[in-house]
Amino acid sequence: DIQMTQSPxxxxxxxxxxxxxxxxxSQTVINYLxxxxxxxxxxxxxxxSAVSSLQSGVPSRFSGSGxxxxxTLTVSSLQPxxxxxxxxxxxxxxxxxxxxxxxxxx
Amino acid sequence: xxxxVQSGAEVKKPGASVKVSCYASGxxxxxxxxxxxxxxxxxxxxxxxxxSVYNGITNYGQKxxxxxxxxxxxxxxxxxxxxxxxxxxxxAVYYCARKRGPENWxxxxxxxxxxxxxx
Numbered sequence: 001d002i003q004m005t006q007s008p009x010x011x012x013x014x015x016x017x018x019x020x021x022x023x024x025x026s027q028t029v030i031n032y033l034x035x036x037x038x039x040x041x042x043x044x045x046x047x048x049s050a051v052s053s054l055q056s057g058v059p060s061r062f063s064g065s066g067x068x069x070x071x072t073l074t075v076s077s078l079q080p081x082x083x084x085x086x087x088x089x090x091x092x093x094x095x096x097x098x099x100x101x102x103x104x105x106x
Numbered sequence: 107x108x109x110x111v112q113s114g115a116e117v118k119k120p121g122a123s124v125k126v127s128c129y130a131s132g133x134x135x136x137x138x139x140x141x142x143x144x145x146x147x148x149x150x151x152x153x154x155x156x157x158s159v160y161n162g163i164t165n166y167g168q169k170x171x172x173x174x175x176x177x178x179x180x181x182x183x184x185x186x187x188x189x190x191x192x193x194x195x196x197x198a199v200y201y202c203a204r205k206r207g208p209e210n211w212x213x214x215x216x217x218x219x220x221x222x223x224x225x
Contacts, residue, residue, distance in 0.1 A: 034211045
């Protein structure tokens with residue numbers, strides 16, 4: 001199975017901060033790398049597909065980059081509604097695997 | 107709008123089975139796959155498998171092989187996930203999601219169904 005390692009597992013930030021979350025795959029996933037946001041008590045929501053494609057309706061302060069095994073999710077200016085859990089996901093090989101998550105706290 | 111609506115919470119005894127439904131609306135059901143993901147309390151996301159609505163072909167995670175069955179009913183645009191021989195560590199929120207794109211991203215997700223396994 002492809003292991004997805006996210007770092008950090010949690011971070012504290014303030015409104016307006018620039019935040020970067022990293023995701024490392026145990027082997028190449030090409031560009032089969034997606035990012036999700038989960039607010040407590042809610043279902044995950046797709047933010048970015050295929051490394052860097054921002055989903056419709058997702059604010060442009062979110063961006064993704066990387067290739068092969070190393071990927072990043074960046075929030076350019078954190079807003080109050082961005083405090084949540086973030087997960088990376090690889091769909092290059094089954095079983096599909098997720099990173100352990102990054103909790104973004106105030 | 108595209109929406110997936112799941113059935114309500116369930117409480118089951120160890121050894122029992124549960125069948126969760128996922129009703130799709132707002133798109134052509136047969137054109138996309140459906141995937142199932144679960145989340146134990148306070149834990150991360152765990153992929154269970156997916157099904158092609160078009161031809162019924164399934165791909166299950168090895169952990170669930172032999173214990174899970176995913177099906178669809180195109181006449182009602184509903185997907186189902188049945189998990190058998192339940193154990194206490196199957197207690198989780200179970201999500202369905204639509205599988206999209208060449209990179210197989212999951213969007214949107216259902217609201218989740220809490221399955222509690224307790225004697």
